[in-house]
Amino acid sequence: MRVIAPQAMDTLIRLLSEDGYEVVGPTRREGAIVYDRVHGLDDLPAGWGDDHAPGRYRLWQRDDQALFGYVVGPHSWKKYLFPPRETLVRVHRRDDGGFETENGEPSPPRRAFIGVRPCELAAIDVQDRVFLGQAVRDRAYGARREGVFLVAVNCAEPGGTCFCASMDTGPRAKSGFDMALTEVIEGGMHVLVAEAGTEAGEALLQRLEPREADDAERRAAERVWREAPQRMGRAMPTNARDVIARSLEHPRWEETARRCLSCANCTLVCPTCFCAQMEEVPDLEGRVSERVRTWDSCFNGEHSYMVGGTHRTTVAARYRQWLSHKLSTWHDQFGTSGCVGCGRCITWCPVGIDITEEVAGLAGGGDS
Ligand code: SF4
Ligand code: SF4
Known part of the structure; x- marks a missing residue:
């Protein structure tokens, strides 16, 4: 079992940026945890937790500096892979009366997602089946999905409306990630247990220079994994x-x-x-028309x-x-x-x- 210090998240974000990724992660904005561009450790919502109940969401200040001490906010990674509004095709009318078409987003950025919860990994897998696993692949989704680097974070404190354990999608990630972290805070200890899920994840982890966990860290991490499923706010009937x-x-x-x-x-x-x-959105001159999906x-x-x-x-x-x-x-x-x-x-x-x-x-x- 290998661990890195919480401060290593700064290096992790920097290394991914240097490797050409647009790095996206949890940030605090307008009273919620939302996913947005992150440039370093300071952008993460250190010390913030969230309360969930039916029809209710509130942030609260924790008495520690947990980087991933919240559950999930209103955003999901869907907004990057399947954006709320996107131009699929743009059609130009030429002067000779003919037409030319171009892709709406010819080369989407390569993104790294930081802080993906296990249920969210499962959700990405579900959308992969929807957009890529059918007879006709969704080209726009495929182009965005292809280069994504996934840093998962296992849930230590599931929320009041969570029920991933009963759906077998969490609270610990089994697959689908490049790197998975478990944040362990106990007494004066604060470390991130790191596992690699792919070669790319292992290569990045090596660059963070992890060390072997000591006995106390190992026992604390195992406690998190054992106890988190028992803290689910709810359960879905199995049938x-x-x-x-x-x-x-x-x-x-x-x-x-x-x-x-x-x-x-x-x-x-x-x-x-x-x-x-879908809607067709022509310009006022009738020279360009966009097919927009919302x-x-x-x-x-x-x-x-x-x-x-x-x-x-x-x-x-x-x-x-x-x-x-x-x-x-x-x-x-x-x-x-x-x-x-x-x-x-x-x-x-x-x-x-x-x-x-x-x-x-x-x-x-x-x-x-
Ligand atoms: S969130 Fe869904 S279930 Fe709730 S009121 Fe709106 S449509 Fe109905
Ligand atoms: S609990 Fe299930 S249905 Fe509700 S938002 Fe999450 S994935 Fe969708």
Whole structure:
């Protein structure tokens, strides 16, 4: 087991920048932990924790200098791999009346993500299946995803709305990272246990000059890994997929719809949701037109518009669509759950609707 000092994060960020990466990590802004460019240790949210409850999120000041002492904020890495708004294709009209096309983002930056939680690694894997694992690959997503360097950070203190343990996606990363860190703070000890997941991760770790952990550090790290799963705020019923499949006419959908604002927050904060819409945006002279993709949501009425009109006209129908896709039909479509248990949809739902409670309610009430 190898450790580095917390201050080595400064070197890590600098080395990745020198290697040509645009380095992105957690920062504190407007009362939240958000992902943004980081240039050194000082940009990380040292000493900040976050409280999560249904419809509630607050930062608080810790009594230590933990660099990764928060859980997750409203952002996910999705905003870099599948941006909220992107130009896919630009079409130019030539003077002779013909057309030329160019890619919207010909060469995206190579990015390094710092502080990726295990559930977020799982979410990236889910979106890889969606965008790259189908008959038609999403070229724009593929170009951004290809060069990404992933520095994961295992969760030591899961939040009140977390349930990754019951989704088998955390709180310790098993794969999908270049380097994984575990922050260990106990008594006067403060170290980062480092593991390499790829050759590139090992090469970077060597440049940080790690040392072997002593016995106390080893025992403390093992305690973090053992105890974190027991600190989950919630759990998803293990039979969620079957419960939903047999509850499509359950009265609970209508009950939940009376609370749901159909605001789409849950889908926008979700690291796996991928609904999008396309629009053509011409310039005023009619010489250039852009095909722009923006995030959409199954909670928007127009999202289900087809020939003949919108077919999910009620909030109950939209909520059922979201939940049943996430936890049931996503398995049929992509071979995995569409939920990784990050808890964002619970924290950021303005009325505190809780996906785990909804499934438990459907399971407990039986079919109607
Ligand atoms: S459905 Fe909710 S808990 Fe599951 S991945 Fe999306 S935001 Fe996270
Ligand atoms: S479940 Fe909550 S976040 Fe999602 S659309 Fe309804 S009110 Fe908005």
